[in-house]
Amino acid sequence: MLAGVRPGLDVIAGGPHLDDAAAFLGAKAQKDRDAAQLALAKLLDSVAGEYDLVLLDCPPGNEPLQAAAVAAARYALVPLKTDMSSRKGVAAVAARMDSVVGLNPSLGLLGVVLVGTGAKSKQVHKVTRDHLTADFGTDEVLFPMSIRHAEATAQACRERGLLAHELERELSKGPKWWEVLRGEAKAGPAGPKSASSVAEDLHAVAMEVTRRIAVAESQEVNA
Template sequence: MTTPLDIAAYAASLVNWSELGHVYLFANGKGGVGKTTITTNIGGLAAADGLRVLIVDLNVQGNVAEDLGYVDTDADDEGKGLLAAVALGHAVTPIRNVRPNLDVVPGGQYLRRVPGVIGSPIDDMERAKAVLTLARILEPVADQYDLILIDSPPENEAMMQLALGASRFITVPVKSDVSSRKKGLKALAKDYKAMRTYNPYMTLLGAVLFATGTNATAIRKKVRADVEATLGGAAPIFDNVIRHAEAVAVDARERGKLAYELEAAVSENPAFWQIRAGLADQKSVVTKTSASVSEDFAALARELFSRAAATQQDLVAEGVWP
């Protein structure tokens, strides 16, 4: 009879966990809660600061391509390369320098085939090999990067388990609606619990409020209560939130720009008289709110990476960091 210790030992033989200590996952079982937006903006800021960053898009919608502006270009293979890596077991092949220091493994429609490629494991050992597929194909390139950020898919158990199997630090974006706070967290908690046997090193860093008011005290209390009830209090709420700013979200997706890039573009806005005289298009105007949203992401990045560093120190001291 196979025991949990047998499974853990076999999983450890498949993955060199010491190579994956810098893999961050943004996850929630519900879509539309800011996972992609947070992933791309945190990744972009880190790359702009000189860190070597890899973003892995596990979403069949491939929205990372929209955020970073390479959608409908030759570089966007819509997940075909990632599907091939999963099927053949070889290292992922990223798009290089989508931004300076920022590489991307694209997602998209081809990822719909991944669950079929992985198949239905017949025993615990086969399952370990299947759910650790992403970890195994990231490991050969992991030392090329300071950070690896994974954008997870909503409502897709097989893909979520692949993401959890490769991740060390998990951040949970949530919105104020009941569905993302309860249904989404419940789905994530189920997968998280199931994957602990195969990846015992993944750690919940916390939950971050997305698209909400910066002074939403009542909402924070509700989110904290839901997180504690669903995840057992293991994921404290981040102090920094990403404010609701529809104009910034629209500008970002339409232009393929990140919040800090929109902030830089504000200084290039045409004057009112130029628009009125027909010398410039209103569509070229970038909302000034982008500066505030850019700072939200920067503050969250500082808090997130500081918390991760402190968590790592604690785990090393406890002797449970590989």
């Protein structure tokens, strides 16, 4: 575990060990499917009480890891691109959620958020929303905001080890172009102009996640 990666944030990085974990879960499922699906839940049970929120980030297409994650989770948040194969992937995630409902009856779908898409692709977003409405019977499952495609920002964040809002803040501290032109300052490291927009997208999604969890928990209390 990497403790204190950010204030109030600890991280367990999977990296190449995810392949070993998937192989282990796959082999375990051959003998005891339920035990394999609940392996992660039992592991997290010993530490979950120390945190306000535990986020599980699963690689796409890895069935053993996804099954273990949804068996341990209270809510599922599905990132979605607008192409047809990605939309089919949502159905696969739904099927995995159904497969563990007996083990984790409290599991719920928090929503679907569009990622890697054009901010102005309104017609494409509408087509995707229509497909999801047909699949789920409502368009409320889709987050009203999306995370735009910005390869330069993604690359800069990885290279500098920064989150999008941290990258935005770092770039904003640099000298202005007219200060450099006047010789009043030296040019700092260049950065993508999209950092601010991506940071805003991610913040909006985070706020919506928080809102939806609060609403769901409030409904449970009042039920």
